[in-house]
Amino acid sequence: KNEVEQSPQNLTAQEGEFITINCSYSVGISALHWLQQHPGGGIVSLFMLSSGKKKHGRLIATINIQEKHSSLHITASHPRDSAVYICAVGLQTSGSRLTFGEGTQLTVNP
Amino acid sequence: NAGVMQNPRHLVRRRGQEARLRCSPMKGHSHVYWYRQLPEEGLKFMVYLQKENIIDESGMPKERFSAEFPKEGPSILRIQQVVRGDSAAYFCASSPRGTATEAFFGQGTRLTVV
Numbered sequence: 087k088n089e090v091e092q093s094p095q096n097l098t099a100q101e102g103e104f105i106t107i108n109c110s111y112s113v114g115i116s117a118l119h120w121l122q123q124h125p126g127g128g129i130v131s132l133f134m135l136s137s138g139k140k141k142h143g144r145l146i147a148t149i150n151i152q153e154k155h156s157s158l159h160i161t162a163s164h165p166r167d168s169a170v171y172i173c174a175v176g177l178q179t180s181g182s183r184l185t186f187g188e189g190t191q192l193t194v195n196p
Numbered sequence: 197n198a199g200v201m202q203n204p205r206h207l208v209r210r211r212g213q214e215a216r217l218r219c220s221p222m223k224g225h226s227h228v229y230w231y232r233q234l235p236e237e238g239l240k241f242m243v244y245l246q247k248e249n250i251i252d253e254s255g256m257p258k259e260r261f262s263a264e265f266p267k268e269g270p271s272i273l274r275i276q277q278v279v280r281g282d283s284a285a286y287f288c289a290s291s292p293r294g295t296a297t298e299a300f301f302g303q304g305t306r307l308t309v310v
Contacts, residue, residue, distance in 0.1 A: 126306075127304075176297040182251070183229060186231075186238045189238055
């Protein structure tokens with residue numbers, strides 16, 4: 087079992103829909119990242135969370151430390167949101183490196 | 197303040213050649229992490245370096261791979277005698293402290309071994 091699990095693996099939505107991507111982890115963490123990767127592109131950090139909720143534009147990220155779960159929400163989705171979204175955690179057991187989920191491929195159709 | 201700079205963006209090598217990937221961290225960052233993304237797979241940690249020191253290389257393949265972060269200049273990930281299975285995207289991230297979750301990522305180097 088992976089230490090970081092994401093769901094769904096693939097997600098197709100119509101423009102304007104509300105989108106949720108989930109991330110669960112199995113051990114204690116110091117913090118959690120949500121990352122975005124466009125095809126053939128670099129990696130952009132969207133959020134870093136250690137508790138609570140953060141919002142940036144149409145993106146919202148939440149984390150529940152007790153339940154070991156985080157969600158990334160996209161409101162009013164747009165085709166330019168199409169990308170791979172990756173959850174990454176700093177595990178308390180793994181020193182100072184990141185452990186990644188497998189990613190969620192999001193496609194938003196016009 | 198420029199971001200994390202990786203070069204080259206794309207690198208093609210024949211089997212048996214050497215590949216050198218460079219990473220210049222953000223200004224003021226002395227901690228560098230290298231990650232590898234194999235085709236159709238997730239990102240995996242390779243190595244964590246601080247200036248002139250390798251802190252954690254537990255993700256590095258035992259042979260042919262090495263990394264350095266000298267006092268002056270960029271961090272280098274070196275792959276000797278490349279094989280087709282080394283074809284991947286290699287990402288570098290840097291942070292001001294030894295906290296990977298505060299790291300900023302570069303654009304990556306896409307290595308293709310032919």
